[in-house]
Amino acid sequence: MKKPKQNILYLILAASFLLSTGCTDEPSVLPVAEGTPLTVTAEIGTTDYSSTRAVALNSYDRSDFIAGDRINVACSRNDVQLASSGYTLNTAAGAWEVTTGSAGLGFLPATTCRASFPVAYDGIRTDQSTADGSAFLRSNYLLTPEVSVSGAEVNFTGDDAFGHENVKLTLKFQGSGSVSLPAFSRIILQASGLRTGGATTVETIYPFRPDTSQHSWCAVIYPRSADTDITVTVIDEYSVTYKVVLRCGMQKSTSYTYTLKFRNDILVPVGDAEIKRWDLKVRHTGGFD
Structure with missing residues (x-):
């Protein structure tokens, strides 16, 4: 009478072990291959960019990004920057594309990304009175939080969107x-x-x-x-x-x-x-x- 009880106990323990270690008949999901090009999406505040929606064309200020805007995206691990690349908004394609002359970013495990605008920001200008508003725009620094990268996409949207630093x-x-x-x-x-x-x-x-x-x-x-x-x-x-x-x-x-x-x-x-x-x-x- 004792042996059947032992067999039942063994089966219960074995099943528990398989469940706790994730051993099932279903195939596991493979991670994104290292180096897979990242797809970037970005917005300012809570308004997203859509190719089907008219965008307010502010030449000196930004409520939304406009065609030709360039952002810089930096990838880091443990606060050490590993790579960075420029991305340019192509409104015709409705997408951020790798800026000409930049290498683009590929997926790296256990990393975060952060984006900034304008590229090469160097501080607030003394003379912001230029007629085209370019000096004002150069002073208007936008930055995103650190965003964890877990796949082939990095989204600077919603709570991770660009915000005004100044x-x-x-x-x-x-x-x-x-x-x-x-x-x-x-x-x-x-x-x-x-x-x-x-x-x-x-x-x-x-x-x-x-x-x-x-x-x-x-x-x-x-x-x-x-x-x-x-x-x-x-x-x-x-x-x-x-x-x-x-x-x-x-x-x-x-x-x-x-x-x-x-x-x-x-x-x-x-x-x-x-x-x-x-x-x-x-x-x-x-x-x-």
Whole structure:
């Protein structure tokens, strides 16, 4: 009577072992072969790119990537970079393609990838006032989190999408009553750490005017994450100077908008600053948001 019980116990233990070690009759899934070219998808914030959807063509700022945009994708293991490559958005194909002159990335096990835009970012520019907005765009650094690579695709979308690393400052000007605004010859922004985050050095930025029909200027500034007094100097066509000091929190990925009014030849803030996440999707038709 004891032997059958022993046989039953043996069968139960054997079955348990097979289940716990994953030994079944089903074939196991083979991993992606090392070196398999990676397919890249990327978006900014929570809006994805689709070849069937019209994309807001912001030449100076980015709510979405546009045709010809280039990103750099770096592959790392244990914080050591193994390879990097450029990828360019081809809207006709609805895909990110390996940039000409780049080798492209292949699958490597136990790695992560991170992407940045623009390529060769080298800091916030002092003069962002170039008419084509290129200096503003060069200052607008976008970065993704580290994304684990487990197959032949790496997706910088959803929670892993590109986010703004810096801060956006917008100034909107109003006249007083029926008095029209003077023509401006220059606007100057000055504050400690305005471009690099330093605590003591006063730094200067010349902001960009996206639409010459609007009295609105914007600039990329450093995310100091500290309340900072920014001096705004406006010089009109007659070389008359107006000044006002604004308090800005300079929080990463945040857009600050201040409305300033000329009142009795003095420049004064109107109401509180408008503060919102920079990655908030706002469509616009006037050239600025």
